[in-house]
Amino acid sequence: MEYANQPAPVHHTHCSPTRERRARAAAGSVLALLALLTFSDTSGARQATGRLAVGTTVQAYAQMKASNPTQFIVTNKDTNMGYVNVPNSSNLVGSQLVVTTNDRAGYSLLFQVAPAMQSMFVSIEVSGLGTSVVLPATGGKVNLPYSAASNSFTLTYRFTLVKKIKDGTFAWPLTIVVHPN
Structure with a gap:
């Protein structure tokens, strides 16, 4: 995915260094959460449950x-x-x-x-x-x-x-x- 490797844009004009770190950390957390949810959905699809009807015919004797x-x-x-x-x-x-x-x-x-x-x-x-x-x-x-x-x-x-x-x-x-x- 494109978003996973690129940091979120941060505006430097009115931010202090602490605020910038917090913003980057928050953006990284959001990206990590999005990545986790994306992979979680894929993982959930693999583990989905459903019903499968199985039948058999027994030969009459x-x-x-x-x-x-x-x-x-x-x-x-x-x-x-x-x-x-x-x-x-x-x-x-x-x-x-x-x-x-x-x-x-x-x-x-x-x-x-x-x-x-x-x-x-x-x-x-x-x-x-x-x-x-x-x-x-x-x-x-x-x-x-x-x-x-x-x-x-x-x-x-x-x-x-x-x-x-x-x-x-x-x-x-x-x-x-x-x-x-």
Whole structure:
């Protein structure tokens, strides 16, 4: 700055030496104060506080642990009735699921039927999800709302059979996959 290196003008005509020193001292003090305020404002600007909004997005996930039967048994009695309930005396357990998710929009369970087994069924009723749903022989998707970070389900089934099916022991026909909504 120009003012910092130059002394303030002092008139010598009517001033005594003491008065002149006081005037110079006062002028120097004023310049020092101006310099201090100038630097103080700059310093204050560097130390100014404000608000900064920071956001983040957490990737939605849904995970599942599943325990399914390993086989599907169709008896002669089942073919006569036209359906197989699971569990029953031949198929002792249904599916046990534990689903964990952070998606407040809920999640979807995709029931996939093995292609080789699709011709055996007319439909598949799934119970134990809070409501019963009827899926086509190819399977389907069930959307569930978020209710907690972890949910456990014990699923039971009614497989409605086609008319000309033969009894026998087969591989378990369903695969269940979970997806966040």
